[in-house]
Amino acid sequence: MSVTLEAAGRAIGLDVHRDFCELAICEDGRVRSAGRVESTPEALGVLAESLSSSDRVALEVTGSAWEVVRILEPHVARVVVVSPGDTGITQARAKTDRLDARALAKLLWTGELDGVWTPDEPTRALRRRLARREQLVRGRSRCKNEVHAVLMRRLKGRCPFTDMFGKRGREWLGSLELPVEESETVEAALRQIEFLDHEIAAVERLIAQHTLGSRDARRLLTVPGVNLVCAATFLAAIGDIRRFRGSRQLVAYLGLDPRVRQSGATAARTGHISKQGSPQARWALVEATASVVRQPGPLHAFHQRVKARRGYSVATVAAARKLACLFWCLLTRNEDYAHTQPSLTAKKLRKLELLAGAERYERSATGIYSTNKTMREAERALARQAEASYERMVRDWQATAPKKKVGASATPERA
Secondary structure: OOHHHHOOOOEEEEEEOOOEEEEEEEEOOEEEEEEEEEOOHHHHHHHHHHOOOOOEEEEEOOOOHHHHHHHHHHHOOEEEEEOHHHOOHHHOOOOOHHHHHHHHHHHHHOOOOOOOOOOOHHHHHHHHHHHHHHHHHHHHHHHHHHHHHHHHHOOOOOOOOOOOOOHHHHHHHHHOOOOHHHHHHHHHHHHHHHHHHHHHHHHHHHHHHHHHOOHHHHHHOOOOOOOHHHHHHHHHHHOOHHHOOOHHHHHHHHOOOEEEEOOOOOOOEEEEEOOOOOHHHHHHHHHHHHHHOOOOOHHHHHHHHHHHHHOHHHHHHHHHHHHHHHHHHHHHHOOOOOOOOHHHHHHHHHHHHHHOOOOOOOHHHOOOOOOOHHHHHHHHHHHHHHHHHHHHHHHHHHHHOOOOOOOOOOOHHHO
16 A cells, blocks of 8 residues: 555554553654554553554554453554454564654554454453363363372272273372372362363353354354354364355465465475464364364265375375365355265254253253164265265266376466
């Protein structure tokens, strides 16, 4: 964007810290420092009222950036939140708060800043709940690992039950003869696990209530193998699916696209995935893929085909990319999964309702968990037919495709 188009108002750079914000103003192409303001709602409110409705503000993503945006946004023309890696400030030879604010103001004035997407309030709340659940689950895993470490130190062997932290597993732990200090460690860890289980159930109830009210989330759950955490994490990461023109943009946003290296006359080479964007969404897709590929269907056939050539890990990441493309198609076309298994989807939705606090015994829920075995087998048979159709299509395509060229598809003219 040219400077003449941006010159309608001032460009203000804001370097946000926990205790203060450093200000810089660019007007008519000249940058000047404007001092500091405390990072409190009152001080930022006074700053917002002193700004003009034609001013634009730029700040980097920090822990408190969205609250600053909420305070300033009603008083200015635009608030641009940028990623620190996109400004080039971190690579500067001299880096201070004052210089950072001046650099943001100058870049904003020249129109060289691309702001990150600003999520709406429900999406922010969902992100916070998912982040809290992740921290609680990590804390519970640490406590469980501590119990396993005690058993390993005292050569107690493996627990004879599937769930060592269930009722029978806890009885087995209580029957072990351990030194006093080790018994204290196990008892303390079990108390923490019980507390964390309660907290995880509480936050999952809130996530389930949000998911039940989301048409997009219910649509993603029609894919066999996709659960509550995967659907909620994916939607919290992308927000509005209409932001992406196609599935390729979505894959790049999630960091599942391969890196490309090309220089001079050499052909382009693709490497590992870029791993840009939300690591939580990428993890959720990969975890869901491990379940999706166990179900009969086209994704299972695709995973098996790639695994035969490249191994399990590469095939799982490739299938996660396919799953992201499938999600884009479902959400943009407002369609359920074509190879869904209705009884399995009904069970997932009923489990979601129970997690959200619904009554366990309801007339409308009769038969959901006691689905006829013949019906389930019929649905799986249809999914296997879809898988066989996909395999036949791939074989026909490979038989009629032109001879494979040597080189990367990133630069087909140099293949």
